[in-house]
Amino acid sequence: MKKSALILILILLVTIPADAQCAMCRAVLESEDGGATAKGVNNGIMYLMVFPYLLVGAIGYMVYSSRKKDKKKLSN
Template identity: 50%
Template sequence: MKTKVFLFLFLIVSFLQTNAQCAMCRAVLENEEGQAAAKGINDGIVYLMSIPYIIVFSLGFFIYWKYFKVKKK
């Protein structure tokens, strides 16, 4: 159980440090002086990428929870 919690926390922390820009976006946005648009684009990409993972995780957790709730009774 401790390893599952540790793995989950590690994945969450490592997910926060990702850079999700494609090569074309990065090349165009690196030429900008303030890098504010590059950070905004990167945050938007990470946000859009995280939504499907959250949905799939929630669905999997719900199915897992329902299965073991019925099995224990």
């Protein structure tokens, strides 16, 4: 149950579009015509924002699996 809920949440987070620009960046980039630069900057910000979450998730998973192994060893 928990695993399927986590997968559902991850799918929702990936598919929902987000704007990750600060107010100053948005004001400067919206003043341009076309908005191609604004879209590129927004995509770059989203790309850079993913890595800290992946890093924290990987460390959390390693701690979780390590504790699970230790608990399994103690019960045997």
